[in-house]
Amino acid sequence: MTKHFIYILVCILLALSISRDVLSASAGVFAAIGFIGLWRYSWALVNFLRATYYINHNFPKLRKKAVDAFEQKDAIPQTFFLVTTYGIETDITSKVYRSIFAAAARSTTGATVVSSVVDHSDVRLIRTLFQTMSCDMSRVELIFDKIAGSGKRDALATSLRTIASFNPNENDMVVLVDGDTCVPENLIEKIVPFFSMHNVGALTTDELPNTQGDPAFQDWFNLRFAQRQMMMSSMGYSRRVLTLTGRMSAFRGDLASDPSFIQTVQTDYINHWRLGRVNFLTGDDKSTWYWLLKNGYEMLYLPDVKVSAIETQPRPSFINSAFVLMTRWFGNMLRNNSRALRVPISRIGFFTWWSILDQRVSMWTTLTAPIGILLTSIFIEPMAIVAYASWVMFTRYVFCVLITRFRGGWFPITYPFLLYFSQITGAAVKTFVFFRLDRQKWTRQNTSFAQSVGMGARLKSYSSTLSHLVALGWLTVGVAYLIHAV
Numbered sequence: 001m002t003k004h005f006i007y008i009l010v011c012i013l014l015a016l017s018i019s020r021d022v023l024s025a026s027a028g029v030f031a032a033i034g035f036i037g038l039w040r041y042s043w044a045l046v047n048f049l050r051a052t053y054y055i056n057h058n059f060p061k062l063r064k065k066a067v068d069a070f071e072q073k074d075a076i077p078q079t080f081f082l083v084t085t086y087g088i089e090t091d092i093t094s095k096v097y098r099s100i101f102a103a104a105a106r107s108t109t110g111a112t113v114v115s116s117v118v119d120h121s122d123v124r125l126i127r128t129l130f131q132t133m134s135c136d137m138s139r140v141e142l143i144f145d146k147i148a149g150s151g152k153r154d155a156l157a158t159s160l161r162t163i164a165s166f167n168p169n170e171n172d173m174v175v176l177v178d179g180d181t182c183v184p185e186n187l188i189e190k191i192v193p194f195f196s197m198h199n200v201g202a203l204t205t206d207e208l209p210n211t212q213g214d215p216a217f218q219d220w221f222n223l224r225f226a227q228r229q230m231m232m233s234s235m236g237y238s239r240r241v242l243t244l245t246g247r248m249s250a251f252r253g254d255l256a257s258d259p260s261f262i263q264t265v266q267t268d269y270i271n272h273w274r275l276g277r278v279n280f281l282t283g284d285d286k287s288t289w290y291w292l293l294k295n296g297y298e299m300l301y302l303p304d305v306k307v308s309a310i311e312t313q314p315r316p317s318f319i320n321s322a323f324v325l326m327t328r329w330f331g332n333m334l335r336n337n338s339r340a341l342r343v344p345i346s347r348i349g350f351f352t353w354w355s356i357l358d359q360r361v362s363m364w365t366t367l368t369a370p371i372g373i374l375l376t377s378i379f380i381e382p383m384a385i386v387a388y389a390s391w392v393m394f395t396r397y398v399f400c401v402l403i404t405r406f407r408g409g410w411f412p413i414t415y416p417f418l419l420y421f422s423q424i425t426g427a428a429v430k431t432f433v434f435f436r437l438d439r440q441k442w443t444r445q446n447t448s449f450a451q452s453v454g455m456g457a458r459l460k461s462y463s464s465t466l467s468h469l470v471a472l473g474w475l476t477v478g479v480a481y482l483i484h485a486v
Contacts, residue, residue, distance in 0.1 A: 003413040004413055007393070007397065007413055007416070008397070010393070011390055011393040011394050011397070014386055014387075014389055014390035014393070015387075015390040015394075017386060018383065018386060018387045018390070019383075022381055022383040022384065022386075022387060023387065025380055025381040025384075026376050026380065026381045026383075026384040026387065028376070028380075028482075028483035028484060028485075029372040029373060029375070029376040029380075029384060029483045030384075030387070032368070032372055032479070032482045032483055033368070033369045033372060033373075033388075033391075036365050036368050036369070037369070037395075039365070040362070040365060040366075041395075043358065044399070046234075047230060047231060047234040048230060048234075048402055050233070050234040050237050051229075051230045051231070051233035051234040051237075051406065052233075052405075053237065054233045054234065054236050054237040054303070055233050055303050055406075058237055059233075059236070059302075059303060059304070062300075063193075063304070065197065066193040066194045066196060066197050067193045069193065069196040069197055070192065070193035070196040072196075073171070073196050075169075075171035076109045076171075077109060077171045077172050077173060077192055077195070077253075078109060078110060078111070078112070078166075078168065078171075078172045078173075078253070079104070079107050079109070079110075079111040079112070079172070079173050079175065079188050079192065080111070080112045080113075080114065080163045080166070080168060080172065080173070080174045080175065080253070080256075081100055081103075081104060081111065081112070081113045081114065081175050081177060082114045082116065082156065082159045082160065082163060082174060082175065082176050082177065083096070083097070083100060083113065083114070083115050083116065083177045083178075083179060084116045084152055084155045084156060084159075084176075084177075084178060084179055085115060085116065085117050085118075085122050085126070085179035086117070086118050086119075086149060086152070086155070086179065088179045088180055090125060092179075092180050092310050093122065093125060093126070093179060094125070094129060095182055095310070096177070096179055096180060096181060096182055096310075097115075097126050097129045097130075098129060098133070099182040099183050099184075099185070099308075100113060100177060100183055101113065101129065101130060101133050101135075101137065101140065102133070102135060102185045103183050103184065103185050103186070103187040103188060104137075104139075104140045104188075105133065105135040105136055105137055105139070105140055106135075106185055106186065106188060106189070107139065107140075107188045108139075109139075110139040110140070110141075111139065111140050111141075111188070112140075112141045112142075112143065112163075112166070113130075113140060113141070113142050113143070114143045114144075114145060114159045114162055114163060115142065115143070115144050115145070116145045116147060116155040116156070116158065116159045117144060117145070117146055117147075118146070118147060118148070118149040118155075120146070123144055123146065126142070126144075127142070127144075130142050143162060145158050145159045145162055151281065152282075152284055153265060153266050153267075153268075153280070153281075153284050153287075154266060156176070156265050156266070156284055157262050157263075157265050157266035160174075160256060160257065160261075160262045160265065161262060163256065163257055164257035164259075164262070167257070168253030168254060168256070168257050169253055169254050170195075170252055170253065170254045171195070171196075171253070172252075172253030172254070173188075173191070173192055173195055173250050173251070173252065173253055174250065174251045174252075174253055174256035174257070175187070175191075175248065175249075175250045175251075176246070176248070176249055176250075176251070176256075176288075177247075177248050178246055178247050178248070178309075180309065180310040180311075180312075181207075181247045181248050181307050181308065181309050181310070182210075182307065182308040182310070183248060183307050184305065184306065184307065187305065187307075190302070190304075190305045191203060191205070191250050191302060191305060194300055194302070195250075195252050197298075199296070199297060199298050200239075200252065200297070200298045200299075200300060201251065201252050201255050201292040201295075201297025201298060201299060202244050202249055202250060202251045202252065202255070202288070202289075202292055202297070202299045202300075203249065203250050203299065203300040203301065203302055204232070204241060204243075204244050204245045204248065204249040204250075204299070204300075204301060204302070205248060205301070205302045205303075205305040205306065205307055206228075206229055206232075206302070206303050206304070206305060206306045206307070207225055207228065207245065207247055207248075207306070207307055207308075207309045208225065208306050208307070208308050208309070209221040209222055209224075209225045209308075209309055209311050210308050210309065210310045210311065211311040211313075212310070212311065212312050212313065213311075213312065213313030213318070213321070214313060214317075214318045215414075216318040216414065216418070217313045217318045217321055217322075219412055219414045219415065219418055220318070220322065220418050220421075220422070221311050222407075223400075223403070223411075223415050223418055223419060223422070224422070225309075226403045226404055226406055226407045227403055229303060229406040229407065230403055230406050232301045232303070233301060233303050233406070235301065235352070235355065236300060236301030236302075236303070238349050238351045238352050239298040239299065239300055240293070240298065240299055240348055240349060240352040241289075241299045241300070241301050242289075242352075242355060242356065242359075243285055243286060243289050243333075244285050244288050244289045244292070244299060245285055246284060246285035247307060247309050248307045249285065249288070251288070252297075255292070255297070260291070261288070261291050264287050264288075264290075264291045265284055265287055265288060267279070268280040268283075268284075268287040268290075270335060270336075270338070270339060270437075272437060272438075274460070274463060274464075274467070275437060275438045275460055275464075278335065278437050278438045280332075280335060280440070281440040281441070282328055282331070282332055282440050282441075283331070283332030283335060283336070285332070286332045286333065286335070286336040287336075289336070290336050290339065290340060293340060293343055293348060294343050294347075296347050296348075322421075322422075322425065323425070323429065326425065326426055326429045327429055327432075327433060327441075328440075328441065330426065330429055330430045330433050331433045331437065331439070331440060333359060334359075334360075334430065334433055334434050334437060335437050337356060337359055337360055340356045341353070341356055341357060341360075362427070363426075363427040363430035363431055363434070364427075364431070364475060366423055366424065366426075366427035367424070367427050367428065367431070367475065368475070368479055369388070370424060371475065371476055371479045372479045372482075372483055373385055373388045375476070375479065375480055375483065376483065392420055393416060396415075396416035396417075396419045396420050397416045399416075399419060400415040400416050400419060403419075431468065431471065431472065432468065434468075435464045435465075435467045435468040435471070436464045436468075438460065
């Protein structure tokens, strides 16, 4: 608590050091920041209140409704696990498969585990784990799909076709699990009732990070997952989450085996007015989400079911790791954003549609404050940056207090700084990716994708850079005009 006391004291001292003359000279920028901030903070508050209500009031009723519907059904559901394993350490693979086998063994109606692997050594390891489980595995079937290392999308499509050969129906469930995610032993009994509800196509759950890396990297992920719990719970209230997380999501059996669903997972793409056809390398979780969204299915969030995501730092430094991960995450999001906005509002609801639109707008509004403060500090009043620092420290601290309510306990003093870093750096990365949707790369796998080669690639690269610079230029001009006008 001493660090928190010092943090608050510094925040107060910075605020007291600002004279009225500084505030008067910087009135334009702070009025502009306040106007945009009111909008952004109101949106954050709406999501916080929705998430709180959903977790404490709406979701318990939803679970009871699901259980009641499930108990009235005579059907015997089958569960299929699809696990993708590639380039993962042996000890992680062991933990993951032991958790999946334990969950499958608890299924009273039987379960099938389809393991998609590239290396034969993984086959030997997984088979040994299966044979040495201490629980009764008589109702569990293990199937291997050994494929070439051509990417996760091919792996998923191959194994989904294997599952489709079993003809799963609307009462069955297909659970997609990443090879670095551990599931709870009672997973099946906790999630299968929800597929008895009308129009539910898929669901995803809370994630607890098991992070390996620098302390800053660990704190960053813990903060992100707390934010995720809040935002996913808010969207869960509308029964339309904004992503079906690739770590672990479950799908209705007949939908996951639908040929068009499988084809979308394997060869998804968009047609971009400047970049042409952009084939998706990463972002399979966004492809499954979009297929269900456009077809009008509900996608639920279960905040009381928790999987453990084993996160490893992809680069030696925290900053590089954050840039690599954000580039992949936000690229997946923005490649889907435009087409998702074209889905009729009547089909997905206004709040879901507005949330998708906000993904596109927020990257520009977030950059407004630092650009405005930089211009004011250079051309009008240098001390404006001190006042801004005090405001940032105060508001981010309050945000962290609210966000960490969804995890319980207190938070390390690094959180406010990491939150601001994520907001500003994330917005900058989004604007970079927005104009370069054809650039994609796996974090773990040494596979990348560029839309074209040769002269065509260079022209697209130049046009991407030019478009990005023009957009940032217009944003800067707009902020400068706003400061002057106010």
